[in-house]
Amino acid sequence: MSASDTPPVRRHMERLAAEGIDVVRVTYPDLIGTDRARDVLLDHLPAACDHGLAFCRAVYHTSPQGDVVPVAGGLDSGLPDICVRPDLDTLTPLPWEPGVASCLGDVTDPSTGLPAPESPRDLLRAVLDRCAEQGLRPVVGPELEYFLCDAAPGTPLGWRRYDEATGVVYTAGLRADGDNHLLRTLRQLRDLDIGVSSGNHEFDGAQFEINLTHADALEAADRAFRFKAAVKELARREGRLATFMAKPFNDAAGSGFHLHLSCLTGEDGNAFDDPSAPYGLSATARHAVAGVLAHAPALAALANPTVNSYKRFGPDTLAPWLIDWGLDNRSAMVRIPPERGPGARLELRLGDAGANPYLLVAGTVAAALLGILAGEEPPAPLEGYGYDTARSAVLPTTLPAALDALEADTALTDVLGKGFTASYLTYKRDEVARFQRHVTDWEFTEYAYHL
Secondary structure, eight states, X not given: OOGGGSHHHHHHHHHHHHTTOOEEEEEEEOTTSOEEEEEEEGGGHHHHHHHOEEEEGGGGGBOTTSOBOOOTTSGGGTSOEEEEEEEEEEEEEOTTSTTEEEEEEEEEOTTTSSBOTTOHHHHHHHHHHHHHHTTOEEEEEEEEEEEEEEEOTTSSSSEEESOOOOSOTTOOSTTSOTTOHHHHHHHHHHHHTSOEEEEEEOSSTTEEEEEEOOEEHHHXXXXXXXXXXXXXXXXXXXXXXXXXXXXXXXXXXXXXEEEEEEEEOTTSOBTTBOTTSXXXXXXXXXXXXXXXXXXXXXXXXXXXXXXXXXXXXXXXXXXXXXXXXXXXOTTSSEEEOSOOGGGXXXXXXXXXXXXXXXXXXXXXXXXXXXHHHHTOOOOOOBOSSOOOTTTSOBOOSSHHHHHHHHHHOHHHHHHHOHHHHHHHHHHHHHHHHHHHHSOOHHHHHHHTTTO
C-alpha cells in the first residue's frame, strides 16, 4: 500500500488543505545544527512519504562557506544520496508564512536502509535507546540566548547591534527593545507550538533569551532545533540577523545554551530526587553529575563546537571555565537548581548557543549515563565563587584540544558511535585548519604598521 492510500497521510492532507496549506517544508539538521530543507507541494506529499526526498549525503560535510569537507562516505564515495522522509507527527503550520507547514524529516542511507551515520537526530535516538535499557527516560529543558543585529552597510562586519543599551539584563519592554522584537517573536513562536514559555533581555542590549518548557529529550532537541531556525528566519524577514554564535562581539558577553536534565523511571518518578540522600539528590543523580564531570573535556567538543566558542570562556565570564559542580551556584559548570521532588535536576552550563541541540543533548545524556553505569560519586560541590584553578581542572581552552579529548574518550565515543565520531572529527578539524590559515583583522592591526 502506498502512502497516498494510508488513512494517516490522507487525514494530514485533508487537514492541511482545510487550513489553506499547500506546501510542506521538510527539514532536518546537518552536523552543525543548521536546517536543511525542501518545500514539497501538498499533492506530492504522498510520494515524498513513499519514496523519500533525495539529498546529497555531502550536505553533512559542507562548511558554512560552501566547501565540501573530505569526510568518508562523501567525496570519496562519489557523493551518494541520503533519503529523507517526512515525519508527519511533527507537522505544524508556519505562522509567519501563510500556506506553509513544516515538519522534520527522518534520514536514511538508501544503500543500507539504516539511519545515516551523521544524522544528529538519529544519534540522539540511539543514545536514548541505551538509557531505556537502564529504565531511564531523560527529560531536558533548553535555555538559549542570541544576539539581534541590524544591517550596517559599509561597516567591516556589515551588521551592528540592534540596541546599545547597557544594564538591561532581565528586563522586558521598550527599555532596550524599541521595536518590540521580543514580544513579536514570542507570539510567533507560541503559534509555532514548540513549547516556548517566556523571554527577556540578557546582559547586552541586543541579546535575548527565550525559554522552552521541558520535554522528553528527543522532543526537547526537536524544539530547540526548530526554535533556532525560526528565530533566524523571523529576523531575516525584517532584514535583520539573529545569531546564536558563541561570542559575536569583543565587548559583550557570549551566548549560552544551558541544558536542564533529569531522568524519569518507568513509574514516571524523578530518578534524581531522594530527600534522604546527600543534598537531596539520589545516587542516580550524583552518579550522573560524576559522569558529566568525568567526560567534560570530550563533551566540550559538542557543547562548544566552534573556534569562536572558546573566546566565551575564562575567569569572571559567568561561562564555565573549570570542571566543577555546585548547589545553586552559577559559577560552576554543573549547577544543581534548588528545586527537589519532581523538579530535581542538573543544569549543564557548558554549552554555547552555537551548539547543535541534538549533539549537545546526546553528549550530555551519554556522559550522564556512563556516570550512572560506573556508579562513582562526584567530588565535594563548589562553595563560593568559582574560577579557582587550585580547586578544579580547567576545561579545554581551544577547539583542537576539545576535539583531541573527544577522540581520546573511547567510552563516550562508543556510546555516540564510531561512524559519527570519525565524521565529526574530520569535519571540525578541517574547520580548525581553515581558520589557522586565515589572516584576521586583529593580526593586521597588531603587526602591519610596526613590522
